[in-house]
Structure formats: structure tokens, C-alpha cells
Amino acid sequence: MAKLEETNWRKCIIEQIQDRNRNQTRYFHDIITQNNRLFENANALRSENLQLSIQNEKLKADTGSQPISNASGDSKLTERIQFLEQKVLVQQEELTELHRRKGENAQQIIDLNVKLQEREKVLALKETSLEEALSSNSVLKVEIRMHESNMKEMENLTQMLRDEHQALQLAFNLLEDKLRKVQVTLDENRQLVERLISYKAKDAQKMNEDNDNFLNRAPKQHSALTLSTFGLFRYVS
Amino acid sequence: MANDREILREIWEGKIPVRFTLYPDEVYELQQPDEFYLMVPRLSYFPLVIDKVKKHFIRYVSNDKNDQEMWLEYDGQPVKWHFPIGLLFDLLVGTGPDLGLPWHIVVHFEKFPETQIFRLNSKDLVEAHFMACLKEADVLKHRGQIVSSMQKKDHNQLWSGLQNDKFDQFWAVNRKLMEVSGEVDHFKYIPFRIYDIEGFYKQKLVKPVSDEGQRKTLNDLLMEMYPKRATSVKVLTHGMFPPLNTPLQWMSEHLSYPDNFLHLCLV
Amino acid sequence: MLDWEEFSKHLSQMKSLSDELLDGWAILGKTGTENGAYLAKKVPRLFEEALLLFEYNVVYDLSYGVPKLCFNVFRTDGSMLQLNECIHVLGFDGEPVLVLTQMDHPVLQRPFFTLHPCKTSEFMDFCSNSKNPLVSWLSAIGPTVGLNLANEYSQCT
Numbered sequence: 020m021a022k023l024e025e026t027n028w029r030k031c032i033i034e035q036i037q038d039r040n041r042n043q044t045r046y047f048h049d050i051i052t053q054n055n056r057l058f059e060n061a062n063a064l065r066s067e068n069l070q071l072s073i074q075n076e077k078l079k080a081d082t083g084s085q086p087i088s089n090a091s092g093d094s095k096l097t098e099r100i101q102f103l104e105q106k107v108l109v110q111q112e113e114l115t116e117l118h119r120r121k122g123e124n125a126q127q128i129i130d131l132n133v134k135l136q137e138r139e140k141v142l143a144l145k146e147t148s149l150e151e152a153l154s155s156n157s158v159l160k161v162e163i164r165m166h167e168s169n170m171k172e173m174e175n176l177t178q179m180l181r182d183e184h185q186a187l188q189l190a191f192n193l194l195e196d197k198l199r200k201v202q203v204t205l206d207e208n209r210q211l212v213e214r215l216i217s218y219k220a221k222d223a224q225k226m227n228e229d230n231d232n233f234l235n236r237a238p239k240q241h242s243a244l245t246l247s248t249f250g251l252f253r254y255v256s
Numbered sequence: 257m258a259n260d261r262e263i264l265r266e267i268w269e270g271k272i273p274v275r276f277t278l279y280p281d282e283v284y285e286l287q288q289p290d291e292f293y294l295m296v297p298r299l300s301y302f303p304l305v306i307d308k309v310k311k312h313f314i315r316y317v318s319n320d321k322n323d324q325e326m327w328l329e330y331d332g333q334p335v336k337w338h339f340p341i342g343l344l345f346d347l348l349v350g351t352g353p354d355l356g357l358p359w360h361i362v363v364h365f366e367k368f369p370e371t372q373i374f375r376l377n378s379k380d381l382v383e384a385h386f387m388a389c390l391k392e393a394d395v396l397k398h399r400g401q402i403v404s405s406m407q408k409k410d411h412n413q414l415w416s417g418l419q420n421d422k423f424d425q426f427w428a429v430n431r432k433l434m435e436v437s438g439e440v441d442h443f444k445y446i447p448f449r450i451y452d453i454e455g456f457y458k459q460k461l462v463k464p465v466s467d468e469g470q471r472k473t474l475n476d477l478l479m480e481m482y483p484k485r486a487t488s489v490k491v492l493t494h495g496m497f498p499p500l501n502t503p504l505q506w507m508s509e510h511l512s513y514p515d516n517f518l519h520l521c522l523v
Numbered sequence: 524m525l526d527w528e529e530f531s532k533h534l535s536q537m538k539s540l541s542d543e544l545l546d547g548w549a550i551l552g553k554t555g556t557e558n559g560a561y562l563a564k565k566v567p568r569l570f571e572e573a574l575l576l577f578e579y580n581v582v583y584d585l586s587y588g589v590p591k592l593c594f595n596v597f598r599t600d601g602s603m604l605q606l607n608e609c610i611h612v613l614g615f616d617g618e619p620v621l622v623l624t625q626m627d628h629p630v631l632q633r634p635f636f637t638l639h640p641c642k643t644s645e646f647m648d649f650c651s652n653s654k655n656p657l658v659s660w661l662s663a664i665g666p667t668v669g670l671n672l673a674n675e676y677s678q679c680t
Contacts, residue, residue, distance in 0.1 A: 028499040029260070032511075035496030036266045043357060043495065044295070047273035051293045051358075058290075058312075125291060132357060139353075338627070370603045371595075374625045374634045384624055388639070392586045447586070456632055459585050460557065 046135060047128070054124045061117040068110045075103050258427075258434040258509040267494055267511065268423045270298035272345055273358040276309050279329070282366055284318040293358060297421055298342030298494065299514050301386070302328060302335065303376040304419055309363060317365045324365035325377060334369040335361065336455070337376060338385055343519040346492050347455050350523065383415050386515055390414070393447035393516035394433060396461075397508075402433055418514050426514065433516055434509045442471075442505045448518035450481055450491075464505040474507060475500040492521040524588035524644060525656070527557050533657035534562050534581070536679055544675055552630045558583050561630050568669070570612050574599050579670050581661065582629050589643040590657055593628055593635035594668055609636060613669055623668075638664060655679035 082096050258264060276292040283289065292312045296305050310326050317324060328335040330348050339347075349355055368375075376382050394403040410429045417426030436442055442464045449457040462477055478489055478500070490497055493511060512518050525533075534550060541548035546564075553559035562581040567574060580593045596604040596612065604612065606625070615623070626637040643660065650656040650663075658679045662672040 028502045029263070031499050032496065032502065033263060033266065036263070036270070036494065039495045040266060040269055043273070043355070044269065044271045047358065048271065048295055051273055051295050054293050055308075058292075121290060125293070128293065128358070136354065370605075371633060375605060381624075385626075388624070388626070396586050461585065 046131075050124065050128055050131070054121065054128070057117060057121050057124065061114065061121065064110060064114050064117065068107065068114060071103065071107050071110065075100070075107060078103065257436070258431055260506075260510055263510050264427065265423065268299060270342060270494060271295040272298060272341065275358040275360050276306075276313070276363050277360065278313045278316055279362050279364045282317050282364065285316045287316075289313055289316040296341050298340070298345065300341055300418060300421075301339075301376075301382055302337040302341055302344075303382050304379065305341075313363050314365070325368040325375070327364050327368050327373060329362045329364055330360070334373045336373055338374045338382075340513045340515070340519065342494055343451075343513065343521070346495060346519075346521045347451055350521075351492055351495060351497075379419070386415065386418070387411060389515035389517060390433070393512075396445040396447045397433070397443035397516070398437070399444065402435070406432070414514075430514070430516075443508060446477070446504050446508045446518065447512070447516055448477070448508070448520060451519065451521045453522065462504070464503075464508065472504045473501045474498055474504060477504055490523045492523050493519060497523075524647065525583075525590070526588065527583060527585070530583045530590060530657065531560070533655045533679075534560070536655055537658055537661075537676070538562065540676060540679060544673060546673065558585050558629055561628075564670075566670070575604070575612065577669060579665075579668075580628065580635065581657070584629065584643075587644055589647055590660060591629075591637055591643070592661065592664060592668065592670070593626070593637045594670075595635055606636065613667075615667075636668075638668070653680040 078096075078100055082100070272295070274294050274296050276294065278289050289312070292309055294305065294309065296302070306326070306328075314324065314326075328337060330344075333348075335344060335348075337344075345359065349359060374381075374385070376385070391400065391403050394400050406429070410432075413425060414429045416422070417424075417429070444463070445461050446464050448462070449459055451457045458481065460481060462472075462480055464472055466472055466476070474491060478491070482489060498507065498511065507518060531554070538548055538550050540546075547566075548562050548564045550560055551563050552561050561583070564579045566577040566579065568577055569575070576597045576599075578595050578597065582591050582593055583589075584591045596609055598604070606623070609615075610623075622639055623636055624639070625634045627633070628635045646660060646663070647656055650659040653659040658672070658676050661670070662676060665672055
């Protein structure tokens with residue numbers, strides 16, 4: 020238990036120090052070292068420049084104070100002077116260039132520092148949005164699970180309904196068949212009834228005809244009672 | 257025993273980027289001087305690391321006065337350069353999300369504030385000050401026995417290790433100052449200074465163990481120093497906040513500056 | 524070795540005697556807090572036709588448990604003498620940086636030239652049979668930096 024406590028404060032301390040070294044030391048170290056190297060180069064060049072200028076002046080003074088000597092010597096001297104002047108010019112240009120770069124580097128240090136701070140801000144924002152995303156993610160996962168179980172229930176219900184439906188459909192088909200058969204029977208029935216009726220009608224007609232025939236053949240043979248009786252029993256078709 | 261080498265190493269590696277500029281009123285040349293950047297070790301002292309700074313700026317000031325004495329200023333106040341650099345940074349800049357690095361320090365060559373800061377214009381003077389602090393710390397820890405038993409070459413090795421940023425060279429000798437003698441496993445008193453917001457410090461004789469033999473923590477030290485305010489107080493050292501339950505003996509062995517003192521800033 | 528209470532006591536005793544002798548010592552700082560107070564005296568002196576002000580402070584060193592003598596020397600324009608100038612004025616010989624250096628005044632926390640406390644503890648043991656070792660010590664080392672105690676102070680010891 021003591022060991023755990025010990026590692027906690029020690030861990031806190033070492034993490035803070037490592038953070039400190041990263042933020043305060045490593046970020047700046049390289050660019051400052053580079054800057055100072057440029058400074059030293061510039062200084063060295065400047066002193067070299069100075070020396071060359073002095074030499075130049077000396078040479079100019081020497082040629083000025085000397086009496087007129089042979090022409091070739093003169094031209095050689097002027098040549099040398101021109102060459103040295105050229106060198107000085109080149110050095111001066113280099114020097115200005117280094118000055119400029121020094122200024123740029125200094126500016127870069129400041130810019131990088133600003134950028135660093137901005138990045139850190141962005142990072143902090145990203146971290147908070149990430150946290151939010153993760154938490155909504157877990158909420159959504161829970162909802163998904165809920166919906167999945169709902170869906171499963173629904174599926175079961177649907178399946179049940181389908182089965183019922185199918186059964187009902189079969190029953191319906193059977194009944195439909197039955198109905199059709201009944202209808203056929205009914206039709207047959209009706210046809211039979213119609214035939215029966217027509218037969219009965221024919222029978223009635225025949226009877227009536229028979230009656231008529233009977234009455235016509237022997238009208239005097241029958242009594243008035245029989246007539247009226249027959250008349251009452253006239254077969255209606 | 258200071259045997260947590262990882263902590264010792266990380267503390268030693270602490271460096272702060274500094275931007276030196278010359279006080280504008282003192283610029284004598286037509287050309288304005290460039291700023292000078294430098295990484296300075298937290299554990300060292302300003303007078304040891306500013307030779308290049310002096311060389312860079314001195315040609316821009318008037319050489320009417322001979323021996324222009326250089327001094328440093330931050331935020332309008334002279335920098336007390338007899339304090340270690342890390343302590344000065346913790347005191348003057350502190351901590352927080354925006355430290356405004358590089359640390360902007362203004363260089364002066366005129367009107368040396370002699371009543372406020374030490375004259376440390378030679379390395380010998382800085383060494384004498386450093387050794388005096390070391391001796392005082394040893395008096396508190398071991399009644400002075402370890403420093404007095406060291407040879408001159410050990411003293412020299414400590415100083416040269418600090419000056420030249422040589423961790424192994426320094427700690428080869430410094431570990432002797434962190435040892436505890438046979439009978440007891442702790443120092444007699446803990447060498448420390450606690451600094452308030454104004455930069456004034458307090459010292460007190462504090463033992464690293466209680467009368468019952470319990471190891472004391474940073475919290476115990478704060479209770480002894482500030483019995484009324486201990487709970488709201490936080491302590492800053494080496495640019496970080498040690499937890500209140502850190503043992504004092506361990507802190508003295510590992511978080512002391514090279515002068516063997518703990519320099520703690522109240523926040 | 525002295526603790527703060529003892530030092531405080533000796534300080535008060537010396538101050539009372541100083542009042543009787545009109546010697547000009549004052550107790551400054553906060554007497555209630557540990558190592559919050561010190562004894563101070565200002566002595567004007569002429570040196571090479573210049574008027575100098577010597578400010579002497581007797582302070583307590585908590586780590587060594589001994590008293591320390593601090594001082595600064597000022598010119599009339601307010602500027603402070605540097606180490607080599609002090610040495611010249613006081614007529615020191617030998618290697619002064621071993622004995623006399625700039626140190627933080629324990630209460631004021633400003634630079635003062637201070638005599639090193641490391642040898643003082645041995646000296647204090649030597650003075651332990653005095654009733655006021657502070658006065659004994661001061662009377663012995665004071666003169667090296669131009670501070671002389673009147674003989675009447677021996678009453679305390």
C-alpha cells in the first residue's frame with residue numbers, strides 16, 4: 020500500500036517535469052542554437068570584412084604614396100585592388116544576407132511560439148469534442164441495442180402473424196372450395212328445380228288438357244257438381 | 257540516498273529559453289542591437305551563463321565609463337542573480353498555460369543597483385556564494401561534517417560540474433552530501449527556503465521525521481510554517497507542483513538545487 | 524550555539540546597556556517573529572577627507588545558530604562602497620573574500636558585507652562562560668571592521 024502511494028506522488032512529479040522539459044526546453048532548443056550559430060558566423064564574417072577593408076585601405080594608401088613606377092606594376096596593383104574590392108563587395112552582400120536571415124529566424128521563433136499555443140488550444144478543443152463524441156457514441160450504442168431488441172420482438176410478432184395468416188389462408192381456401200362446390204350443387208339444384216317445375220307445368224298442362232278433353236268429350240255425363248268440382252280443381256300450371 | 261536517477265536527470269536537464277534585449281536608453285550606436293537568445297540551465301546562476309550576452313551587447317553602449325557593470329532586469333525589477341535561475345523563473349514568471357516564453361530579460365550597463373543585488377562580476381565570487389550555501393545546507397543536514405571532511409578537489413569538482421553542465425561529474429560528489437549516516441536514516445534538519453509572492457523567504461529548523469519517528473511530508477512542513485493557511489497553499493519548485501504527501505527526506509535528496517537547498521515558492 | 528530565544532535575550536540586554544551609555548544601538552525589525560529582529564547602529568566617520576556612514580547590524584544565523592555581523596558603508600551621495608573599497612578603508616590584509624563577503628541580510632534580504640559564520644560557532648564555544656556571549660563575541664571581532672565596543676559593556680559578560 021505504501022509502495023502504491025509512493026509511486027503516485029513520484030509519478031505526478033516525474034510527469035510534470037517531463038512536460039516542463041518538453042514545453043520549455045525541447046521546443047526552443049534547436050532554433051536558438053541555430054540562431055546563435057548564425058550570429059557567430061555573421062560576427063566572423065564581419066571581422067573578416069573589417070580586416071579586408073583595412074587591407075584595402077592600406078593598399079590604396081600604399082599605391083597613392085608611391086612614386087610613379089613602371090606601367091605593368093601599376094596595372095598589376097590596380098588589378099589587385101579591383102579584385103579585393105570585388106571580394107569586399109561579395110562579403111558585404113553575404114553579411115547583409117545573414118543579417119536578414121537572423122531577423123527572419125527571430126521572427127520565426129515568435130511565430131512558432133504563437134503557433135504552438137494555437138495548436139495547444141485546438142488540441143484542447145479536439146479533446147473535449149472527442150469526449151463528447153465518445154459519450155454520445157455510448158448513448159447511441161445503448162439505443163441501438165434497445166432498438167435491436169425491439170426489432171427482434173417485432174420480427175417474432177410478424178412471424179407469428181404470418182403463420183396465423185397462412186393458416187387462415189389455408190382455411191379460407193378450403194372454405195372457398197367448399198363454397199364453390201356448394202354453389203355448383205346449388206346450381207344443379209336450381210336446374211333440377213327448374214326442370215321439376217317445367218315437368219310439373221307440363222304435367223299440369225297435360226292434366227288441364229286431359230281435363231278439358233274429359234269435359235269436352237262427355238259434358239252431359241257429368242253432373243253440375245262434378246263440373247264445379249273440376250272447375251275448383253282446375254290445375255294451375 | 258539520492259538513488260532515483262531518473263528524477264535527478266530530468267531535473268538537471270531543465271533549461272529555459274531567454275530573450276535578452278539591451279535597455280533602449282543605453283544604446284549609443286546608431287544601429288540598434290539584435291536581440292540575443294540563449295537556453296539557460298535552471299540549476300545554474302545567471303552570472304555564469306551571460307558572458308556571450310555581455311560580448312554581444314557591450315559594443316552598443318557608450319564606453320565613457322570603464323568597467324561597465326552589467327546587470328539584469330525583469331519587469332522593472334533588478335534580477336537577484338545570487339538565486340538559481342530556476343528559482344528566479346518560478347518566482348518572477350511562475351506557472352500557467354501562457355508563460356510568454358522566451359523569457360524576456362533586459363540587459364543594463366549603467367546605474368548598477370548596488371543596494372538591491374550582489375556584485376557577482378567574477379566567477380570566483382559566484383563560486384564563493386555557492387560554496388557558502390552548500391556549507392550552510394550541510395550544517396543543517398549533518399552538522400557540517402561532510403563538507404568539512406571533503407578535500408578541495410571535491411569542492412572543485414562540484415563547482416566545475418555545475419559550471420560545465422556535467423551531471424555525472426557533479427553528482428559523483430554531491431551524492432556524498434545526500435548520504436545519511438549509519439544510525440539514523442534521515443538528515444538532522446531539512447535545508448529549505450520558502451518564498452512568498454514578493455520574493456521574501458523564510459527559513460525554519462524543520463526535522464524530516466516527527467518525534468514519534470514518522471516520516472514527515474511536504475504538508476507537515478507547510479503546517480509548521482503556516483499553521484493557519486496550510487490547506488489553501490500550493491508549492492511550486494522546478495516549475496512543477498509536488499504533491500503534498502511527498503516525503504520531506506526524499507524531496508531534500510532529489511528536489512534540492514545544486515546548493516543542496518529546497519527552494520519552494522508559495523502560490 | 525545559541526537559539527533564537529537566547530539571542531533575543533542577549534540582544535535586549537545589550538540594547539538596554541547601550542541606552543544607558545547613549546551608545547546608539549537600536550533594535551529593528553519584528554521582535555515577535557523568529558529571526559525577525561536585529562541590532563543596528565550607524566556610525567559616521569571621516570576617511571581621507573570624505574565623510575562615510577558605517578551601518579552595522581548584528582543579526583542571527585538560523586542555520587549555524589550563531590550571531591553574524593553585517594555592515595555597509597555609504598558615501599554622502601548615497602552610493603555604497605564596494606568590497607575592495609571597504610577593505611581599503613578598514614585596512615584589511617590577507618585574502619578578504621574568505622572572511623568577508625556579500626550575503627543576504629536575514630531580515631532585510633538585501634546585500635550586506637558579512638563576516639562568515641562558520642568560524643563563529645567555534646568562537647562562541649570559547650565564549651560560553653560569559654553571561655552574554657553576544658557581547659563577548661562582538662567585542663572581539665568588531666574591531667576588525669571598525670566597530671569598537673566601550674569597556675563598560677563588559678558588565679554584561
